[in-house]
Structures are given as structure tokens and as C-alpha cells.
Amino acid sequence: MPVSGPEATVLDVSALLTRHEVLRELGERFEAAGHELALVGGPVRDALLGRAVSDLDLATSARPEQVESLVSGWADAVWDVGREFGTIGLRKGDDTVEITTYRTDAYDQDSRKPTVAFGDTLEADLSRRDFTVNALAVRLPGGEFVDAFGGIPDLAVGRLRTPVGAEQSFDDDPLRMMRAARFVAQLGFTPSDDVVAAMTAMADRLEIVSAERVREELVKLVCGAHPVAGLRLLVETGLAERVLPELPALRLERDEHHRHKDVYEHSLTVLEQSIDLEHRLAGDDQPAPADFVVRFAALMHDVGKPRTRRFEDDGTVTFHHHDVVGAKMTRKRMRALRFSNDVTDAVCLLVELHLRFHGYGTGQWTDSAVRRYVRDAGDQLERLHILTRADCTTRNKRKAARLQRTYDDLERRIAELSEAEELASIRPDLDGNRIMEVLGIGPGREVGEAYRFLLDQRMEHGPLGEDAAADLLRTWWAARS
Structure with missing residues (x-):
């Protein structure tokens, strides 16, 4: 220093x-x-x-x-x-x-x-x-x-102390308790014992601070160089119960894939591993800035597990649909913290899609399934790549290597299809005006239905060409009528 x-x-x-x-x-x-x-x-x-x-x-x-x-x-x-x-x-x-x-x-x-x-x-x-x-x-x-x-x-020595008594300082401005965790995350500092004691004793005092001010500190914490240390301090002092209660709730759950640690530890590990992959978001030879969206999605990706945990007769534990439940919980929390709609939508989409890759198996997805994967991820595809790779925390080196190879294969197929079909901007072969012309109808609900039908055909079969798409559309319309 x-x-x-x-x-x-x-x-x-x-x-x-x-x-x-x-x-x-x-x-x-x-x-x-x-x-x-x-x-x-x-x-x-x-x-x-x-x-x-x-x-x-x-x-x-x-x-x-x-x-x-x-x-x-x-x-x-x-x-x-x-x-x-x-x-x-x-x-x-x-x-x-x-x-x-x-x-x-x-x-x-x-x-x-x-x-x-x-x-x-x-x-x-x-x-x-x-x-x-x-x-x-x-x-x-x-x-x-x-x-x-x-x-x-x-x-x-990297120590956090208050100029006056810690309780007096935090009573004057309770947001300072969040700042303590933020400085731990940003600068790697260690809070003094009296600071930790005051944070623990006065956690309820944070409730009078506006959601916007709390959100700003949370973003700075998550984007710090050592976010896990700051998050641990929030959990240990009870502040997380007031700010991000979904996080301490994970400590009670055991992850069915990683029995050596609970979902809380798993989530913190995924956050750290996502940070290691942030360089994928930067341009060539450019430093990788902290990316709040991918970091927060990594932290929240399993918050649906406590609500979906089920014990089966054979002793196994399941968390069916925790991705969907977790996305809804994440949206509710981010709205409470007054995050923008764009940031909220991006994080929640990643949480909802974080399990999608596991249906890929050993690469038996059809091209249409790959297209849908890209289409559903939209402009969050690169972040989804990061989150999915970071979500592998197994200590089994052989299993980890297999998952990495499999995802490498998925990314290769995405790249090949993208080059051939421009996957990021998939559209039906006919636009709305052409659909109305082919069917002889005016604007209305039927045009939207026809558009979605053609989009499904595009996903399933790839580019069809206008003539083939028009023939399919007429057949669908006749059957529908």
C-alpha cells in the first residue's frame, strides 16, 4: 500500500x-x-x-x-x-x-x-x-x-474506524453501515470490532434510509474488487436481512449438486467465477470493467431454491422450477430497490435462463433449439455464456472439464449458425406488410398470429425464402380458417 x-x-x-x-x-x-x-x-x-x-x-x-x-x-x-x-x-x-x-x-x-x-x-x-x-x-x-x-x-493497515463512536456515527447516518461493507468490497479494508458490533446492533436503523441510496451503495459494493467480502459482512451483521434477504436465506439450503457446501457458498463462488470471465465483455486488449448485471445475476441465480426445495422418497432433494421462481423473486427485490426497468429485465432474464444449457446434454440439441437459445437470450447472450460457465463449481475435475467442453461445443454451434443466419436478428421470412398481402387481410390480431407462426417456422427450419414461407402461410391460414 x-x-x-x-x-x-x-x-x-x-x-x-x-x-x-x-x-x-x-x-x-x-x-x-x-x-x-x-x-x-x-x-x-x-x-x-x-x-x-x-x-x-x-x-x-x-x-x-x-x-x-x-x-x-x-x-x-x-x-x-x-x-x-x-x-x-x-x-x-x-x-x-x-x-x-x-x-x-x-x-x-x-x-x-x-x-x-x-x-x-x-x-x-x-x-x-x-x-x-x-x-x-x-x-x-x-x-x-x-x-x-x-x-x-x-x-x-486497511482498517475501517469511525471518527467518533461507531454507534453515534451510524445513528447520525445509518447508510454508513452500508458504506462500511462497500469499502470492504472496494478497497479490501477490514472493519474494526466496534464498527461490526454497531452494524449488528443497529441493522434495523437502515430501514429509514431511502431505497435509492441503499441501491447505490449495493451497486458499488457488487462492482467492487472484493464483493464477496462485502456481502459476507452484510450477512454476518444482519444488514442483508434488510437489504437483500434472499441472500442469507440461502445459507439454510443444501445444493443437490454440491453437497460439500450450501447454496449460499455456491452462489458466492459463482459470483467470483463470473468476475473472472468478465473479460469476455470487453473489446480486444481492453480492460474489463465491472459488470453489475452479470455479477448480480450470478449472486441471485439460485434464490428460488429455498421456495422450491422438495425431499423425494429416495432421499434426494429437488429444486424444480427454481429458475422461474428465482427470476420472479429477483424482479420483486430489484423493484423494491428502485432499479431501472432495463437493468431489472436483464438480470431477471439471466436468472430465468441460467439452467437452459443443462438441457443440451452432450450436444444433442437440434439447430432449432440452438436458435431458440440465442433468440431467448437476445442481447444478454454473452452474459448468459458467462453465468452458465461460472455456475460450474464442482470439485470433480473430470465433470468440470466435460461441462466446459460441452459448452465450448454449444458456443461453436452458435457461432456457425450466427455466421450463416445472423441469429441475433432472427426474423420471419415475411414481414407484416407481406403477410397482409399474401393473406389479403388488413391490420389486426391475425397478422400477429401469422407473424408468430412464421417465426416458429424460421426457428425450426432456418431460412425458408419468401416463396416457401408464403406457401406455408397459406396452408396454415387455410387450416386455421
Whole structure:
């Protein structure tokens, strides 16, 4: 870890100020007007960790109207959508900056929004930060480093502590408990014992936080470098019961294919293995960004098992239709967390289709079955490839190798058919206008039925050509009449 002592701190801060000239210019403007200004929180932390710094967060003694007056006409753009919380945003050149008045936040017992009170000192403002590693500041324009709560030692060992008592901090803003799990997932940090104890004792307090804020933290956690560690913390502290109850429910179930571990452990393993395959979604020689859709589908793919578990007379356990049930459960959870329809649809489709490959057996699918596999997956086909491959967690090397060969064969057949037939955009051989022309009918329900009939024929037999499709359509129409 790059943080190693005062000299390294000075060097990192100096480099940060050099890279972002806007910080010095803002510092001089505020100093001339008699106001304090400091770079705070995440940008300072990330600079010390050697991570890239993009957005710049500043804190000031100036009130919002004073901030706006100081930057208007100087900045390229100014916005005040965060004025209610004391924040003015601006853009100068390539830099985006948010400047927030020193403040203290607290939640009423039954409120979903924090009450904001402006403060007067940087140290008091830092004391209200979520963790000591985020309670770091650099005064501007001089570059004086401020660490009033021991954030540097905590950063050096990867420890999460709160500047004040953990229970007080989480009572002020319960979402900080989710952030603790998120920082475990993003940065690989370890929470202190008092942080874990407070999260466990105060899990119910998270219920006053809006679904949108919880969702944002969950997405960042799942897309972190170590999501499994963050998810385990959510489960162990009881927070998952409030955020994603389907996950801890899996701990009680035994997976019929992997008796050495329960479905909970299996699901976490599938998540890790899906991450290892994310490179398939990137272009040639491109880094693979975290993909929330495939990761969340991997996490949720077996959530239908607890509801579908059945014990047979011979002692075996079955989970029939857990794919369909799981997709419905996933949709309900994602709607509760206010996910967009597009993201929800993509995740739920993957959950519903994750078992489809197992009907492939040793490759005895017909071409029509392969076409339907591609058609049903739609634009999620590559993600479905990842999820299906990641879902193999058997310790039997021979079985794992056989499954991999079989899926390799399926992908080969998909590629061959795609090259010949453009599977991703399969359409009937006749469009709606041609269907009406052939049958001599106008727009209506019958056109849709005819279209679906021809699509089924296209799936079953491949490209037919217009003449053959028209003949089939006339025969179908006559029989239907």
C-alpha cells in the first residue's frame, strides 16, 4: 500500500495539487475572500492509496451563496442542485468540483432525509465523516495536511474506524453501515470490532434510509474488487436481512449438486467465477470493467431454491422450477430497490435462463433449439455464456472439464449458425406488410398470429425464402380458417 509515512504523504499531496491546478486557483480565491477551503475525503484517500482521482470534493467555511458568488463568472459552469445540503458544483476545464459548506448531518428517528446544520471549523466537519480514512483533508492553497482522527495509520493497515463512536456515527447516518461493507468490497479494508458490533446492533436503523441510496451503495459494493467480502459482512451483521434477504436465506439450503457446501457458498463462488470471465465483455486488449448485471445475476441465480426445495422418497432433494421462481423473486427485490426497468429485465432474464444449457446434454440439441437459445437470450447472450460457465463449481475435475467442453461445443454451434443466419436478428421470412398481402387481410390480431407462426417456422427450419414461407402461410391460414 502506497501510504508509508509523512514524507510519502507530502509527496502524494503535492502531486495531487500539481495535477489539478484548479485546486490552487480556488484556494487563492477563497483565501483572498477570507474563507477557509480544503480538499477532503475520498480524493485525499485515493491519492494516498495511489488510486486515480477524478471528482474533487472540497469543504469550506463559506456559505453556499458566498461560494456561488466566488465561482460564478470564473468557472465554466456552476450548478446548485445540492444547495439544500450546502453544496455548489462547478466545472473548470477538465475538472469537476463540489464545494460544500462545513456541516453536521443527523437523522431524525423516523426521517429518511438528514437534517443539515452548517458548521464553522474544518475539524468539526471532519468529525462527521463516515470513517477516519475519509476524514482526511488538505488545506488550500498551501497544501497543509490535516489528520485529526488517525486516518493515516488506519489507511496504512486497511482498517475501517469511525471518527467518533461507531454507534453515534451510524445513528447520525445509518447508510454508513452500508458504506462500511462497500469499502470492504472496494478497497479490501477490514472493519474494526466496534464498527461490526454497531452494524449488528443497529441493522434495523437502515430501514429509514431511502431505497435509492441503499441501491447505490449495493451497486458499488457488487462492482467492487472484493464483493464477496462485502456481502459476507452484510450477512454476518444482519444488514442483508434488510437489504437483500434472499441472500442469507440461502445459507439454510443444501445444493443437490454440491453437497460439500450450501447454496449460499455456491452462489458466492459463482459470483467470483463470473468476475473472472468478465473479460469476455470487453473489446480486444481492453480492460474489463465491472459488470453489475452479470455479477448480480450470478449472486441471485439460485434464490428460488429455498421456495422450491422438495425431499423425494429416495432421499434426494429437488429444486424444480427454481429458475422461474428465482427470476420472479429477483424482479420483486430489484423493484423494491428502485432499479431501472432495463437493468431489472436483464438480470431477471439471466436468472430465468441460467439452467437452459443443462438441457443440451452432450450436444444433442437440434439447430432449432440452438436458435431458440440465442433468440431467448437476445442481447444478454454473452452474459448468459458467462453465468452458465461460472455456475460450474464442482470439485470433480473430470465433470468440470466435460461441462466446459460441452459448452465450448454449444458456443461453436452458435457461432456457425450466427455466421450463416445472423441469429441475433432472427426474423420471419415475411414481414407484416407481406403477410397482409399474401393473406389479403388488413391490420389486426391475425397478422400477429401469422407473424408468430412464421417465426416458429424460421426457428425450426432456418431460412425458408419468401416463396416457401408464403406457401406455408397459406396452408396454415387455410387450416386455421
